[in-house]
Amino acid sequence: MSSHHIVRDDQEPALIIANGAECSRELMDQLLEWSPLVIVLDSAIERVLELGIKIDVLLGDFDRGFDADYYKEKQYPLEVIHTPDQDKTDLEKAFDFLIERGHKAANVIWATGKRADHTITNITNIVHYRNQLKIVILDDHSKIFLLPRKFEKWHTANTPISLIPIGHVSGITTQNLFYPLKNETLTIGYRTGSSNHVIKDGLVTIEYTGGDLLMMECFD
Structure with missing residues (x-):
């Protein structure tokens, strides 16, 4: 199973894996190499496990008869975070989780492609976190981030x-x-x-x- 480095520096970005189109394994491995924390949104967990990636946090609303214990057995240790709030997307909830834990930056993959409404929402929602979290959305063709003044x-x-x-x-x-x-x-x-x-x-x-x-x- 592929594992990411244990990075002590709090300034290293966490990695969030959403549920859009997959990026190349090369890009994913580059980001995993220096990520102190890997978060997977619940809708992407099966796809991620198939790739043999070690994750730290599984987060989502678990609204499809989700069995958290099943994934805890497959990945140990695994922190499962239930976020039932339907007023926010799972990606926003992941940002909130990182802010609560004191993280300063996040890279996001699998957040573009597939459904256009999800792509637009994921990209535009990062402006809400201007003063709280430095967010970069990456895929094989683009690197997207909010500019400072x-x-x-x-x-x-x-x-x-x-x-x-x-x-x-x-x-x-x-x-x-x-x-x-x-x-x-x-x-x-x-x-x-x-x-x-x-x-x-x-x-x-x-x-x-x-x-x-x-x-x-x-x-x-």
Whole structure:
């Protein structure tokens, strides 16, 4: 059974495995290597067990005649967290669980693909946790995260980057992107910053004054 490292540094992101389309085993293993805690949402547990992955927490509403003891026998030790609140998705409940336990960051896989409504909800809901948890959603084609008000990161030339507003985002200024923004506004459904790219090797800088702006680093 594949096992993840025991990481002592509280700053290492926990790993949440949702129930969307599977990513490559290569990406999963890279994330497992440095994850101090692996959480699986209940709807994905059978798929995860088939891959022989060691998990720490099984979390969900268990609304389909779920037998927690069965999975405790298959994975030991295993913490089972019952979260019956129907006003939140299981992924949101996993974020809440991490915040309660004092974690500062989380990587999420299997959160995109399959059902479009789940994908949109999973991506957009991360803005709610801006001040509580640093969240990155990853699949084989994209890395998605909420930008701070000022963001700087070194990128290679021609890296595809999309800026997606959640609602209305104002005062956006960028440097080293092919389609520059200068104190401009993006609004979901009307104007977004999709399919931009880095001009040259070096720092990409993005600043904005209001709203919630997602960045997607894309890998075609």
